[in-house]
Amino acid sequence: MLVQFGLVLLLILGYIIVTRIVSSTIQAIGVRRSANELRVSVVTKMLNLGLTAVFILLLCVVLGVGYGQLAVFFSSVFAVVGVALFAQWSILSNITASLIIFFSFPYRVGDWIKVVDKDEEVLGQIHEISTFHVIITRLSGDTVTYPNSLILQKAVICYHDKSEAERHSNLVEKAEPEGETSKN
Template identity: 40%
Template sequence: MYNSFFNDFAREAIATGIVLILLVLLRIITTKLVRRYARLSQTVERRTNLVIKYLHLLINILLLVALVIIWGVDAKDIIIAVSSLATIVGVAMVAQWSILSNITSGIILFFSYPFKIGDTIHIHDKDFPVIAEIEDIGAFYISMINKEGELVIYPNNLLLQKGISIINLESKSDSEFTD
């Protein structure tokens, strides 16, 4: 039975093996590249792991597509499955666009690296201006502590929409720290 399976599907089995080896290699290479970039830009480990997780998810999706093509699943069946899945995900994403926007913004902030933990920033928001020191940068938001010691949580997507100044507090007096 094993010989019969291998004889009937030798090409597919070999291609699957090659794809799996490529998967492992791509995951190792992307992990090393992101970690090297993070080390050079002094990025926080938690942010680095988050970007690596996103890239691994993308690689896994590409692997799944490759395996479907290799094993010759009927294109009509793939289109039906993908369109059904896209419909479900689309409805969910319309309801959760803010979460997706914050994740995307978190990735952009990771690679553009405009500020780091410990920087004091001024967010130029006419309704809610913020001057605070960055305590943590997450996938969805940054945590900051303002002059009064209050914890301020600010969504990543708004950081990309507002003007931001990076302030060097050592050169500022308390009177200059206010709006």
């Protein structure tokens, strides 16, 4: 019983230390990438939720809850969550893409980008990167909400500043035909 109590205390101490390390690491990455404070907070909460689930699993093992009981419990929970998320698969993929964007997306809020898409190319400044989408403000002032999962799948061109983006926009407009010409 004393060994079990010591393991529980050690597990709690380890959980506290790991969550603080993860939180401070995410804060440092957020500062280095000039990320919005709200975005850093959301990413921290998502990762801490995952760590809490692992902590609860380990705590159950240390307290002697049988593997069979844990397997039934977690398979039931995953079945319910899986059915709920299957209906909203795009939400899950956008949340996952949000984490990928936070840690490895080469562009930040304020950068001028062009998302190359065969239907419609989006040229503008990144206004915000949220949990589900990237908000881009076009040169015309229109706002485009682009899903995180899609922006990871498309080619993205980055411009140094607004004037370079405007130059590229003007070149594209001049290259497009003015309209159909009539044949004589």
